[in-house]
Amino acid sequence: MAEKNSEENLMEKIVSLCKRRGFVFQGSEIYGGLAGTYDWGHFGVALKNNIKNSWWKKFVDGRRDMYGVDAAILMNSKVWEVSGHVAGFSDPLVECEKCKKRFRADQLEDVKKCPECKGKLGEVRQFNMMFATKIGAMEDSASTVYLRPETAQGMFVNFKNTVDAFHPKLPFGMAQIGKAFRNEITPRDFLFRQREFEQMEVEYFIRPADWEKYFDYWKGEMTEWMEEVGIDMGKVHELEVLPEDRAHYSKRTVDFEFDYPFGKKELFGLAYRTDFDLKNHKLEYIDEEMGEKITPHVIEPTFGVDRAILALLLSAYMEDEKDGEVRSYLKFKPNMAPVICAVSPLLKNKPELVEYANNKVYAPLKMEFGRVAWDDNGNIGKRYRRQDEIGTPFCIVIDFDTLMDHAVTVRDRDTGEQTRVKVDELQKYIKDKIN
Numbered sequence: 001m002a003e004k005n006s007e008e009n010l011m012e013k014i015v016s017l018c019k020r021r022g023f024v025f026q027g028s029e030i031y032g033g034l035a036g037t038y039d040w041g042h043f044g045v046a047l048k049n050n051i052k053n054s055w056w057k058k059f060v061d062g063r064r065d066m067y068g069v070d071a072a073i074l075m076n077s078k079v080w081e082v083s084g085h086v087a088g089f090s091d092p093l094v095e096c097e098k099c100k101k102r103f104r105a106d107q108l109e110d111v112k113k114c115p116e117c118k119g120k121l122g123e124v125r126q127f128n129m130m131f132a133t134k135i136g137a138m139e140d141s142a143s144t145v146y147l148r149p150e151t152a153q154g155m156f157v158n159f160k161n162t163v164d165a166f167h168p169k170l171p172f173g174m175a176q177i178g179k180a181f182r183n184e185i186t187p188r189d190f191l192f193r194q195r196e197f198e199q200m201e202v203e204y205f206i207r208p209a210d211w212e213k214y215f216d217y218w219k220g221e222m223t224e225w226m227e228e229v230g231i232d233m234g235k236v237h238e239l240e241v242l243p244e245d246r247a248h249y250s251k252r253t254v255d256f257e258f259d260y261p262f263g264k265k266e267l268f269g270l271a272y273r274t275d276f277d278l279k280n281h282k283l284e285y286i287d288e289e290m291g292e293k294i295t296p297h298v299i300e301p302t303f304g305v306d307r308a309i310l311a312l313l314l315s316a317y318m319e320d321e322k323d324g325e326v327r328s329y330l331k332f333k334p335n336m337a338p339v340i341c342a343v344s345p346l347l348k349n350k351p352e353l354v355e356y357a358n359n360k361v362y363a364p365l366k367m368e369f370g371r372v373a374w375d376d377n378g379n380i381g382k383r384y385r386r387q388d389e390i391g392t393p394f395c396i397v398i399d400f401d402t403l404m405d406h407a408v409t410v411r412d413r414d415t416g417e418q419t420r421v422k423v424d425e426l427q428k429y430i431k432d433k434i435n
Ligand code: ATP
Pocket: 182, 184, 191, 192, 193, 194, 195, 197, 198, 199, 266, 267, 268, 269, 302, 303, 304, 305, 306, 307, 308
């Protein structure tokens, strides 16, 4: 079997697989959808949790210098005035005078002519991407609050709380996973550009003189995590962002770009935020040992959960051909797969098989691994195809021989190879494969 990661219509294939197999759906779909929003189904949630857990394990639980935060999404508007977002978090917007469609001016080749109807485009104006809403019963200017456009500020505003509660020594970091909201002018490309998405961010506080050392260090950490989860590193490229393209708070930014089917674009970013945020929030750090007061500088590795998942899906999607039939499958690493193994009685109308499969195989595996599926729908070939598309690394079949020899058939997703394994040894067999 020749496996290939076919690029042809890859996005269409991924989007349709995600819907068909219950990973990702268009947001508010039964009412015609809401642009820039997506809803996650059972297997999508599992994949997302695996990504987030792996990130948290590496960058928080696996370290001694990191403090977790889960800040509120609604934040006082002062935070965003001080952070520079009210004044500067905007994209250049142009509107076509003829068809009224709106575009991001920096993404157009010609800012005078509408790319759709060829009509005349109006003046470029700055469009602030933050979602504002009103809090409480009074609708005056004082009641305006914003949904956070980045998780970072949720950490900066808790800098003092964290220092007072845990007394960390420099360098140390704060980490957060959570939703962010941006009123993107043109949401597009599936999970890539949404209006509601999720971020995983670290703010790493350092002494100013150490910034280059820690910038390089975090570049390495980010690369390591991408490899660990199974993003195809052959499609990842580093881009040194030019000064005029950097965010208002950054003195150096390196973007990790990914070769998506719609072009080479940002996956994750690493920024040197200097002391921009802490200084603006008037926050300081007292180094008791050195007897000095300083404003630490910040290195910020930032990851989008949704772009991580898109890159992972694009990296894992495979097709192969056997006897003229094309099979598609998601070649996830076992610890990332939404389902670790699927348990199947060969025939669903044979109570002795069903009972054995349920009591002796499914129940103990479910207890041990959690992400275990019961699949008795259709013939075995159909079940394999379905589990292949979900990315399930192992399918376990209970047949009539099992009742005699207490062994099951374990079929490998990638090679199609079938191995007979004793029921008693099944958990160990799967654990060894995962590790
Ligand atoms: P872009 O240039 O693509 O708009 P950005 O530079 O504005 O991205 P950052 O502000 O650095 O993005 O956000 C940090 C991370 O959050 C990005 O690396 C990306 O993974 C994710 N992200 C940003 N905007 C979106 C979005 N609209 N939809 C999904 N993920 C996003």
